Amino acid sequence: MHELYTVLAEYYDVIYRKRKELVKKEIDFVEDLFRREAEREVKRILDLACGTGTPTLELAKRGYEVIGLDLHEEMLQVARRKSEKEGIKVEFIQGNALEIDFEEEFDAITMFFSSITYFDDYSIQQLFNSIKQALKPGGIFVADFPCWFYSGKDYPIIWDEQNGDERLVITDWREIEPAFQKMRFKRLVQIIKPDGSVKTFMVDDELNIYTPREMRLLAEKHFRKVKIYGNLHELKPNDRRYWLVAIK
Ligand SMILES: C[S@@+](CC[C@H](N)C(=O)[O-])C[C@H]1O[C@@H](n2cnc3c(N)ncnc32)[C@H](O)[C@@H]1O
Structure with missing residues (x-):
């Protein structure tokens, strides 16, 4: 399990080359969500399950103060090398998203590219609790997940x-x-x-696998406001990817 993030970490960006090309558009959308949905100005972001850091670095390039966290050191080594090469300042730390222990430190928390689907309907509740604790009041959590x-x-x-x-x-x-x-x-x-x-x-x-309704119902147990978007727009029929937006 997790060979993709250990022995193949050096090849992760090559395997997902086509998705890497979409990241700028995804971050445009996420910035739009920050402006539209967050109930505080977003300056400091925690990118959970950041992997090789492509979205993390794109956020940092746009002026946010970003910390990337991932379970696998092999992925973080690639991310740190990219940040040094591009001269972008990001702190990358190793850790389990279920065990983060931040207290109201972030304006936004992100979790990109289906990483949230590693958590089942029990562990996702633990994840939502940790995220809620790490967010400042009015802060925003954004995560994308695929249509089954x-x-x-x-x-x-x-x-x-x-x-x-x-x-x-x-x-x-x-x-x-x-x-x-x-x-x-x-x-x-x-x-x-x-x-x-x-x-x-x-x-x-x-x-x-989560349907948009299941994800909304689970998130509503923990967050004050929850909305599911479609892929880079309002939810509509036949979307292939959904975006969970939750406000503390
Ligand atoms: C599909 S990759 C996404 C990586 C990155 N967010 C991106 O957009 O390219 C999933 C990532 O989740 C990480 N991951 C899985 N379980 C985790 C956990 N419990 N805590 C932190 N990271 C985890 C993996 O190490 C892997 O880097």
């Missing part, structure tokens, strides 16, 4: 990416388990070297 309907496929999804002189071939199988609302995720990553040799990795993961 478009996540599961009964055939493999294959794509390839170039990384210097290496070629990556990625094959995903995503299986939905409806009774327990789990998405089982298997990913074969083949790294083809210029001499034709191949290194192979298998990723095995499990994510939780």
